[in-house]
Amino acid sequence: MALTRDAVLTLLKSVNDPAGGDIVSSGLMRALNVGDDGAVRFVMELASPSPAYDAVKVQAETLLKEAGAPMVSIVMTAHQDKAPPQLKPSKPAAPAGPQKVPGVDRIIAIASGKGGVGKSTVSANLACALAQQGRRVGLLDADVYGPSQPRMLGVSGRPASPDGKTILPLRNHGVTMMSIGLMTNEDQAVVWRGPMLMGALQQMLMQVQWGALDVLIVDLPPGTGDVQMTLAQKADVTGAIIVSTPQDVALLDARKGIDMFQQLKVPILGMIENMSTHICSNCGHEEHVFGHGGVAAEAKRLDVPLLAEIPLHLDIRLAADGGAPIVVSAPDSPQAKAFAQVAANLVTDGHA
Secondary structure (H helix, E strand, C coil), X not given: CCCCHHHHHHHHCCCECCCCCECCCCCCEEEEEECCCCCEEEEEEECCCCCHHHHHHHHHHHHHHHCCCCCEEEEXXXXXXXXXXXXXXXXXXXXXXXXXXXCEEEEXXXXXXXXXXXXXXXXXHHHHHHHHCCCCEEEEECCCCCCCHHHHCCCCCCCECCCCCCEECEEECCEEEEEHHHCCCCCCCCCCCHHHHHHHHHHHHHCECCCCEEEEEEECCCCCCHHHHHHHHHECCCEEEEEECXXXXXXXXXXXXXXXXXXXXXXXXXXXXXXXXXXXXXCCCEECECECCHHHHHHHHXXXXXXXXXXXXXXXXXXXXXXXXXXXXXXXXXXXXXXXXHHHHHHHXXXX
16 A cells, blocks of 8 residues: 555654754655655755765655665755865865756756746647657656646656666657656646755656656756746756747746846847737637737847747647647648747757
8 A cells, every 4th residue: 555644644743853853853854745646745945965864854755665665766955055164275176157958959948927828838849849849858847836737748647766766758749748747736736946846847857767868958947036047047048939928917927037047147048938829719800919029029039939829829838738839730830830840940040
């Protein structure tokens, strides 16, 4: 029988915190998730790095596996308010800088300044369109608070871990996919602070068996926060694509996202105007619900390409909700062809 949450808490109360008490009562263990199959995931948030906690992690993993947990995933995060004093002058260590994700040739971040502009829809369709171009494609759903890629790609089930350390991603429509949404219940909120977010992102980047990929699409959360900064600082990002509606309010936030990537030395590959125009299915009248041309003007001002103007169309929404993006469910539609053209251009330009 699969482990319950109460059973896991009882077991972990027998694991001592080197700072005093057990790891549950001391608050060391956070964000516990026990899957329906008994898989256990949680974060150990340390006040400062210490080798003593490596042994604590091993003890907890061993205890849970012996109790029948099919997979145990423990992410350790640590932060210090200030650096320890130096007794003698020492040569500062060279910064590690962004690293290549094993097996991944290129990383493209899909970003937006604000939510609700269709960034995840663009990510899913672009990933599938690149797969149709013959590319080996991965999709990382880094929108930890609002993961939507499992629904959009029609993926369900929980990722397996053959050794308790690495995670096997799932796959559909030719796209290899990983999302925090696969590790939580659909209606369960992820209540994490910054260090937990950064630890989870690094784990999904470096501990997932992505295999050999030509390109990894990263669907970022809206805004300019911890996830965006961690991705740019830890991974070698090829470039970012900014998604915005033509609405002035959306463009204001999009500019902030562009400025963030420029500060982080991540190239802007181009912009996509989503919900660009709407054509009435009854009378054929075209109207610009959110305005028109704002993203094109911004792209021209920044001297970056306008990659596409994607219409506001019911079929795009229905396809995403149904688990088969429009490029898969209706590849010959004008909406799908807009995404396919973006994918073709990225391949031609050497970005994917």
